[in-house]
Amino acid sequence: MNKALPIMIQGTHSDAGKSVIATGLCRIFAQDGYRTAPFKSQNMSLNSYITVDGKEIGRAQGVQAEAAKTIATADMNPILIKPMSDHTSQIVVNGKPYQNYKAAAYRQEFFELGLQVIKEAYHRLASTYERIVIEGAGSPAEINLNDRELVNMRIAWLTNAPVILVGDINRGGVFASLVGTLQLLEPEDRERVIGVIINKFRGDISLLESGLRWFEEYTGKRVLGVVPYLPNLNIEAEDSVILDSFSHTSKKTNEIDIAVIRLPHISNFTDVDPFLYEKDCHVRYVKEADELGEPDVVILPGTKNTIEDLLFLQKTGFAEAIRALHDAKKSVIVGICGGYQMLGREISDSHQVETALGNANGFGFLPIRTVMMKEKRTTLSTGMAHFADCVVPVEGYEIHMGTTSYEGDVSPFITTKEGFDGCISKDGLLFGTYFHGIFHNDEFRTVFLNSIRKRKGLPAIYERPSMKKVREEAFNQLADCLREHVDINFIYREMERFQSKSLF
Structure with a gap:
């Protein structure tokens, strides 16, 4: 050997x-x-990576x-702890969800098996x-x-x-x-x-x-x-403590202002990393509604507890502020994974997969409903993104417990071999997707940022950083x-x- x-x-x-x-x-x-x-x-991390065989x-x-x-x-990280609340975590063993544990129970009951x-x-x-x-x-x-x-x-x-x-x-x-x-x-x-x-x-x-x-x-x-x-x-940071180093307020010196809502249970925050390398972008993580302002882009990121983070937005004034931006067509609003689920009509967790709170009404911006399931979907995905009159090949990875159904007339955001992922508003000012890493696709990121520049009356930029080269x-x-x-x-x-x- x-x-x-x-x-x-x-x-x-x-x-x-x-x-x-x-x-x-x-x-x-x-x-x-x-x-x-x-x-x-x-x-212990809410920042996940999906292997080629669909392990987390x-x-x-x-x-x-x-x-x-x-x-x-999965052998490289056989046990992954994903906090769901202050005292409960989902335990992922050999790349697959094993069980939810309270901290004390995990320490006493899981040690020998672990x-x-x-x-x-x-x-x-x-x-x-x-x-x-x-x-x-x-x-x-x-x-x-x-x-x-x-x-x-x-x-x-x-x-x-x-x-x-x-x-x-x-x-x-x-x-x-x-x-x-x-x-x-x-x-x-x-x-x-x-x-x-x-x-x-x-x-x-x-x-x-x-x-x-x-x-x-x-x-x-x-x-x-x-x-x-x-x-x-x-190099991507693992610990969300890195987010403390980001500014919360907009800057006049950068042309595109991107506000990421810092949810209490934020996960896979590295989805927005590519914007950090774009010279015409300023990324900020906002923790309070009065910091939001009127950004060019609002991103609702992934979360390990969608319903509780949605209620956080409603209680803190974020939901009202985001709705005002949407109604006035001030910002492009993007939801990724849990953020995508929030943009729909309702989220249901009758199995108490993430929370015991049951159901919650979403923003209602997209004609979708989400049900939290006991089985997690973890996979690498590919498809064609439809945005700003362009069709662009994209790849990403999915990590979600929810299954989303569509109601009425839906415009797909990404078409895949299985059907389609996410959806996009008729005016293109709002879309959601389960594809983590969507902005790591250089061609799509170029199309997306140029659409923002066009809204601002700025000339297009076609030479963007290659994320693989970076x-x-x-x-x-x-x-x-x-x-x-x-x-x-x-x-x-x-x-x-x-x-x-x-x-x-």
């Missing part, structure tokens, strides 16, 4: 940069000619698979790949959870992986967080840490050097590198940065050293 060499990336806290470092290592190992796979035993995994692992130049599989699922998934990867980049979650020093954790040091021991600890200096207090994390680890776990990476550094490195020397002397752990802050790194360049940029600032050769040696006592 092939003996894979693993390396594990853990962090002092969430959003320390674990996913980015893991993504860069995936690209480096692939560049060096190794069959490489990412692995995250348990991920965390989006970060799908992106890391792309960086590793391999095909994503551990077995993780072992089997990792065994399959280890028999196929030469290098495996493992990502932890949160912090390994969460001492209240460590007796039944399934994603940090227990996985390092299970896979016999050396561990790199990542700290975020941009937040401040990086030495305290690194030292504190190390001291809270059990001695045998601390020994498994081969060094640390200080992430998101800005400024003069010479001012940090005395601190680096002190850290190495105090802890006995090597600083493997100081990675600079990369503000224009075009992503490839970002993977290579990240790999180059890590090669320059991190001791990759030391990491290779430690992976080999640990392999001498490998369990596989």
Whole structure:
């Protein structure tokens, strides 16, 4: 059996940069000619990725698979936790929904099964790949959870992986967080840490050097590198905390103002990422109705709890503001997945798939009704989008529990081999779709943005960024940065050293 060499990336806290470092290592190992796979035993995220066989995994692992130049599989993220409310989550096992759990019940009842699922998934990867980049979650020093954790040091021991600890200096207090994390680890776990990476550094490195020397002397752990802050790194973020960095109000300097409603249970927010690379677009996530204004585009994104987020819009004044924009034809309104369902007449959840609230009336803009079903649809999809007198080939992915039926005269938005997806208003100022990733289609995005420019009396722009090229360049940029600032050769040696006592 092939003996894979693993390396594990853990962090002092969430959003320390674990996913980015893991993504860069995936690209480096692939560049060096190794069959490489990412692995995250348990991920909590509402940002999903659909594999070619219709399985659902965390989006970060799908992106890391792309960086590793391999095909994503459910083995790369065998357990995905998708929060539905403050205390309940849907548990996805091996790419398919397994059960909804309260947090305490999940911790008590699922542990043994989860551990077995993780072992089997990792065994399959280890028999196929030469290098495996493992990502932890949160912090390994969460001492209240460590007796039944399934994603940090227990996985390092299970896979016999050396561990790199990542700290975020941009937040401040990086030495305290690194030292504190190390001291809270059990001695045998601390020994498994081969060094640390200080992430998101800005400024003069010479001012940090005395601190680096002190850290190495105090802890006995090597600083493997100081990675600079990369503000224009075009790699999808996994954690919705990134949305806090976006502005909420419109700007006069950009020609197209795109307002994304920040729903409480927002999912797959990366659907709007392509607009971030368009020079004539300004993207903002709005949390309060008075921030909405009169944008050129309003996007209702996906959500893990459609009815509760719809009620949120109605209670906070968002629904009234969006209706006013629609009636006055001020904005183009787009609904994706859950946002699409909200644009219809009614949403019913009699099976309590997402909520116990039952039914809710939607905006009524589109002649559709949605019923939440127990079976989730997860698939890669293709079709032809009908928009602005153009018919454009598109591809995307679907993740939804709802089944939508059409009433009366409907204009399809996308025609597919199975029939059609979504629908569009007669004037083209409102449409909805189940296709996540619709704006990642360069040709469609060009048509869409030019239709907005035409409404504003602006000339068309036909040279738009290629999203595939943007992503490839970002993977290579990240790999180059890590090669320059991190001791990759030391990491290779430690992976080999640990392999001498490998369990596989």
